[in-house]
Amino acid sequence: MTTRLLEQAVGAEITRLLAGRGLGAAEVERRLGLAGGAVQDLAAGHPNLELVTLRRVLTFLDVDPTAFFTRLLADEGGAEADGEGGGDARGSGAAGVASGIRQRPDVARQQVAGLIEQVRRALLEIDPAAGEGDS
Amino acid sequence: METAVTSPRPAARSAPPSFPAASRATDPGATDPRADECRRLLALSLEEVFDDPAAAVGSTRRAVALADALAAEDGDEPRWIDLQAEAVAHHANAERVAADLAAAQTTMARAQQHLAAGSGDPALAARVLELAASLDRETGQPDAALRKLQRAAALHREAGADDAFGRVLVQEGVLLAYVGDYGHSLEVLRQAFEFLVPKQDPRSVLAATQCLAFCLHQVGYDIAAAGLLAEAVRVVERRGDRIVSLRLRWLGARIQIALGHDGETELRRVRDGFLQRGMVYDAALACLDLADHYARRQRLPDLRALALEMFPIFTSRQIHREALAALILLRDTLSSGRADLGLLAELRAFLERSRFDKRLRFRTA
Numbered sequence: 001m002t003t004r005l006l007e008q009a010v011g012a013e014i015t016r017l018l019a020g021r022g023l024g025a026a027e028v029e030r031r032l033g034l035a036g037g038a039v040q041d042l043a044a045g046h047p048n049l050e051l052v053t054l055r056r057v058l059t060f061l062d063v064d065p066t067a068f069f070t071r072l073l074a075d076e077g078g079a080e081a082d083g084e085g086g087g088d089a090r091g092s093g094a095a096g097v098a099s100g101i102r103q104r105p106d107v108a109r110q111q112v113a114g115l116i117e118q119v120r121r122a123l124l125e126i127d128p129a130a131g132e133g134d135s
Numbered sequence: 136m137e138t139a140v141t142s143p144r145p146a147a148r149s150a151p152p153s154f155p156a157a158s159r160a161t162d163p164g165a166t167d168p169r170a171d172e173c174r175r176l177l178a179l180s181l182e183e184v185f186d187d188p189a190a191a192v193g194s195t196r197r198a199v200a201l202a203d204a205l206a207a208e209d210g211d212e213p214r215w216i217d218l219q220a221e222a223v224a225h226h227a228n229a230e231r232v233a234a235d236l237a238a239a240q241t242t243m244a245r246a247q248q249h250l251a252a253g254s255g256d257p258a259l260a261a262r263v264l265e266l267a268a269s270l271d272r273e274t275g276q277p278d279a280a281l282r283k284l285q286r287a288a289a290l291h292r293e294a295g296a297d298d299a300f301g302r303v304l305v306q307e308g309v310l311l312a313y314v315g316d317y318g319h320s321l322e323v324l325r326q327a328f329e330f331l332v333p334k335q336d337p338r339s340v341l342a343a344t345q346c347l348a349f350c351l352h353q354v355g356y357d358i359a360a361a362g363l364l365a366e367a368v369r370v371v372e373r374r375g376d377r378i379v380s381l382r383l384r385w386l387g388a389r390i391q392i393a394l395g396h397d398g399e400t401e402l403r404r405v406r407d408g409f410l411q412r413g414m415v416y417d418a419a420l421a422c423l424d425l426a427d428h429y430a431r432r433q434r435l436p437d438l439r440a441l442a443l444e445m446f447p448i449f450t451s452r453q454i455h456r457e458a459l460a461a462l463i464l465l466r467d468t469l470s471s472g473r474a475d476l477g478l479l480a481e482l483r484a485f486l487e488r489s490r491f492d493k494r495l496r497f498r499t500a
Contacts (some may be wrong), residue, residue, distance in 0.1 A: 051293075059419070112321060114357060115325045116351075117348070118328040119343065119363060120366065122340045122343075123333075123340065123366050123370050125334055126334060126340060126341075127369070129373070
């Protein structure tokens with residue numbers, strides 16, 4: 001779930017960077033000698049994000065990978081490191097994820113019981129005497 | 136949403152992320168004894184924040200000084216900048232737990248600057264995000280906290296650090312419970328237990344247990360919550376985690392009261408325990424739990440006596456002066472023979488919020 005968030009955020013940012021430079025995914029793939037669809041997948045937030053590909057693309061786009069990730073992680077708005085404005089895609093993506101999570105249904109009674117058993121086992125692992133007593 | 140701000144909240148201020156203070160990607164300690172000492176202090180601070188936040192502030196301050204000295208000698212060396220980021224972020228965390236939120240925010244901003252200038256180590260970035268999320272939560276920014284935790288989780292997962300991933304999921308579950316999203320909190324906690332290694336990270340297990348008990352209480356599974364808490368308290372007391380024990384017992388007392396049992400004596404003990412440790416805000420909130428208990432049972436003489444007991448607590452410098460004014464208002468309503476549950480709820484909500492916002496003014500509905 002959370003890995004998907006990163007992939008989607010990266011995808012939105014790559015899409016924005018490509019659009020800002022008037023470049024298509026296929027053109028970047030060709031100029032970097034990447035397999036067809038590699039950059040397209042990246043921009044689409046495809047699962048199993050290829051970090052090596054991402055770094056190559058960022059370098060090609062003259063974006064410092066460290067700054068890119070820091071910006072993505074620090075959740076800060078404002079000007080981009082490469083001088084462009086924006087950040088809307090990133091912001092709305094994160095907000096959408098948060099609201100999506102809240103819309104998920106409550107856990108069923110059976111799941112609650114299962115979770116309690118999980119926790120009890122974990123407490124027993126920490127301290128085998130935890131289960132003894134009056135409860 | 137009153138329940139979302141009602142203490143004892145899950146894994147409250149004394150339960151920061153309990154990760155090891157050693158970096159995965161860089162190893163400054165291998166080359167300089169000052170870096171070793173810095174890391175020792177950071178590890179020490181992670182234990183101190185649970186029982187002695189002021190000591191943790193001191194330890195992290197010394198760690199920051201060491202990291203700053205290393206960076207000053209060789210400012211272009213990313214590993215020293217990373218060490219600065221780590222030390223400064225821990226210092227911010229200690230300040231947060233010690234209730235100096237304004238200082239913590241300033242310090243955390245500095246940590247983010249170091250992080251941006253460092254090596255780009257994703258494990259370090261994830262840890263700083265975890266600490267920053269805790270600060271966001273306590274400064275009333277749960278959405279920002281949630282986003283940071285989700286990014287930290289993604290980084291840990293990417294790196295295959297399952298234990299860290301589970302730990303972040305626990306924090307996410309705590310945050311969701313904090314904002315009143317109990318169903319989703321339980322789901323996230325369930326996922327967390329697939330990754331946690333209890334013997335390696337007992338604090339995360341205990342934080343998850345407190346959170347689970349809190350959620351169960353909020354959705355009406357009080358008997359299950361009480362049983363779980365009893366087991367957790369035994370573990371915590373054998374470990375000697377006194378403040379965690381107080382918080383678990385606080386929640387346990389509230390649940391006992393909800394079940395119609397006698398939780399009053401325990402609530403008083405918990406309040407006294409907080410006072411002994413100088414945790415005045417928590418003591419004041421425990422007093423308000425007692426007041427609510429008396430008011431619901433129309434025990435006006437007990438309520439009046441309690442209001443008098445509360446005055447010395449509310450005159451503490453740590454408590455917002457407006458809360459004292461509200462307490463006087465409460466006393467006045469009691470003297471007129473009324474137990475105003477609405478006023479009590481407003482006072483509790485105000486006390487919770489004013490902890491983080493000193494400009495707040497008390498207003499009755």
